[in-house]
């Protein structure tokens with residue numbers, strides 16, 4: 001794992017965005033694994049800016065998102081489908097037909113899981129972006145998820161629902177279930193980029209980098225991946 005610690009979030013996001021621009025320019029047909037949550041928003045803003053300034057095009061880029069809530073109304077702003085459009089896809093020249101987010105329609109979860117896994121099995125993710133949950137989850141792979149897991153349905157941990165409730169009107173509105181790429185799907189990406197900022201991520205970051213590799217801290221599996229770069233601010237790095 002390569003660890004990069006930044007004094008300011010601005011410097012962190014500029015560095016990671018520059019890296020994406022460089023890599024996409026070198027391989028304009030690349031497949032990105034994308035993430036949601038608050039953490040990637042500033043990266044997406046930097047990428048939109050780079051696109052607007054003519055520094056990068058996403059015309060031939062394909063993308064796969066990690067996960068989706070189950071059962072939110074289709075027009076809810078917190079579905080990851082809508083989040084990705086609002087935060088990135090609507091502002092760049094990516095072809096929406098090439099942008100994949102798992103379908104969280106509660107009436108057809110088994111079919112969605114199979115459809116998503118089939119697509120992943122036929123793709124090769126060049127760079128997988130990850131945030132990290134305060135309990136060490138990646139995607140929605142909560143503590144206890146098997147390292148050999150594929151796309152599956154999960155019951156969200158109470159801590160995850162509490163963490164994510166800030167984006168909803170109340171915790172009751174936060175879905176109890178989600179669909180997520182599995183840990184083995186994430187590990188199949190050629191390269192992984194993790195971003196973590198803030199003190200509330202410091203324990204999870206420590207476990208990911210220095211803890212025992214253990215299914216109780218899903219992100220620790222990344223120690224087994226050949227190419228991982230972790231971008232941290234000083235708060236997230238404070239326990240290392």
Ligand SMILES: N[C@@H]1[C@@H](O)[C@H](O)[C@@H](COP(=O)(O)O)O[C@@H]1O
Pocket residue numbers: 035036037038039040066067130131132133134138139140160164
């Ligand atoms: N499913 C997402 C994860 O992919 C994300 O990494 C995590 C952290 O979110 P945030 O970046 O808002 O702290 O939240 C959610 O649970």
